[in-house]
Amino acid sequence: xxxxxxxxxxxxxxxxxxxxxxxxxxxxxxxxxxxxxxxxxxxxxxxxxxxxxxxxxxxxxxxxxxxxxxxxxxxxxxxxxxxxxxxxxxxxxxxxxxxxxxxxxxxxxxxxxxxxxxxxxxxxxxxxxxxxxxxxxxxxxxxxxxxxxxxxxxxxxxxxxxxxxxxxxxxxxxxxxxxxxxxxxxxxxxxxxxxxxxxxxxxxxxxxxxxxxxxxxxxxxxxxxxxxxxxxxxxxxxxxxxxxxxxxxxxxxxxxxxxxxxxxxxxxxxxxxxxxxxxxxxxxxxxxxxxxxxxxxxxxxxxxxxxxxxxxxxxx
Amino acid sequence: xxxxxxxxxxxxxxxxxxxxxxxxxxxxxxxxxxxxxxxxxxxxxxxxxxxxx
Numbered sequence: 001x002x003x004x005x006x007x008x009x010x011x012x013x014x015x016x017x018x019x020x021x022x023x024x025x026x027x028x029x030x031x032x033x034x035x036x037x038x039x040x041x042x043x044x045x046x047x048x049x050x051x052x053x054x055x056x057x058x059x060x061x062x063x064x065x066x067x068x069x070x071x072x073x074x075x076x077x078x079x080x081x082x083x084x085x086x087x088x089x090x091x092x093x094x095x096x097x098x099x100x101x102x103x104x105x106x107x108x109x110x111x112x113x114x115x116x117x118x119x120x121x122x123x124x125x126x127x128x129x130x131x132x133x134x135x136x137x138x139x140x141x142x143x144x145x146x147x148x149x150x151x152x153x154x155x156x157x158x159x160x161x162x163x164x165x166x167x168x169x170x171x172x173x174x175x176x177x178x179x180x181x182x183x184x185x186x187x188x189x190x191x192x193x194x195x196x197x198x199x200x201x202x203x204x205x206x207x208x209x210x211x212x213x214x215x216x217x218x219x220x221x222x223x224x225x226x227x228x229x230x231x232x233x234x235x236x237x238x239x240x241x242x243x244x245x246x247x248x249x250x251x252x253x254x255x256x257x258x259x260x261x262x263x264x265x266x267x268x269x270x271x272x273x274x275x276x277x278x279x280x281x282x283x284x285x286x287x288x289x290x291x292x293x294x295x296x297x298x299x300x301x302x303x304x305x306x307x308x309x310x311x312x313x314x315x316x
Numbered sequence: 317x318x319x320x321x322x323x324x325x326x327x328x329x330x331x332x333x334x335x336x337x338x339x340x341x342x343x344x345x346x347x348x349x350x351x352x353x354x355x356x357x358x359x360x361x362x363x364x365x366x367x368x369x
Contacts, residue, residue, distance in 0.1 A: 192325075195320065196322025196323075196360060199321040235363065239363060241362060245361065251317065252317070277317065280317050280320045280321075281317055284317070315330045315331060315332055316329065316330070316331045
């Protein structure tokens with residue numbers, strides 16, 4: 001059992017009993033192993049349903065958009081930055097949300113676990129020392145959690161919440177040797193045709209279910225451009241140009257706002273790493289404007305503002 | 317990001333031109349057309365439209 005769980009239930013129960021909030025948004029135990037779906041708790045009796053694990057991949061900031069009434073939410077480092085984003089963009093008021101920060105050592109990638117284990121998995125247990133025990137089909141294997149982390153968690157440098165009302169545990173240490181943009185640099189080093197082939201392959205299995213969009217806290221347009229029928233910006237089939245257009249535009253809409261929480265990848269039923277698009281934009285925002293999303297709600301996001309000193313190398 | 321995913325940079329050009337800078341407009345347009353002609357017809361993000369006979 002995760003060491004955070006008792007504290008999480010205690011905080012949730014206290015907030016609900018004191019009527020400080022109407023609802024607590026957290027995670028529950030899933031019906032399948034390795035998935036912790038989000039859940040909202042409205043009464044103190046139900047807090048026992050709340051849990052925490054290394055499968056809390058979904059970004060709970062997604063449920064705060066235009067929410068009515070006062071709510072509490074559990075937020076990892078990345079989720080917290082998404083909430084700051086929401087505050088900056090006026091989608092949630094700071095005084096309406098109680099942020100319970102959860103210092104995070106990374107979430108695990110369920111596909112990696114399935115691939116390494118091979119057989120059907122019945123149970124995954126985490127030990128406090130970072131060992132993960134996987135059980136299924138009558139056998140048991142032990143792994144290190146650090147080998148099973150999601151890609152986005154491996155390169156994360158904002159593991160601790162940036163804005164919170166209370167913390168579930170002490171902040172975690174951030175390793176100094178993280179190469180944040182290794183994946184992007186690997187793609188950048190390739191020739192242009194190879195890059196196109198890479199992205200073509202990347203999205204070739206996309207079924208246009210839009211789970212990535214629905215899981216993304218930055219995607220909150222009342223009508224998404226892909227659902228628009230008049231005008232119809234993009235075809236609805238699985239034609240490659242349409243699929244590519246969807247992914248390019250989805251990524252652009254998150255430019256300067258994406259916190260690399262990886263909810264899109266975790267939600268994808270086909271296991272597409274669409275972070276390859278958004279991570280490049282994140283790198284560009286940092287390189288060009290020294291901007292990282294969700295660190296402060298006092299500044300406007302990178303693409304919402306301009307200064308005379310902005311680089312114009314691309315302009316003739 | 318467009319060039320990152322493999323759209324030729326020649327097809328992606330930005331310029332500031334004031335409405336009073338007609339000669340600059342002509343120069344830029346000529347340059348763009350030449351650059352795009354050099355890379356040839358676009359094959360990326362092009363839909364094969366089926367036309368009614």
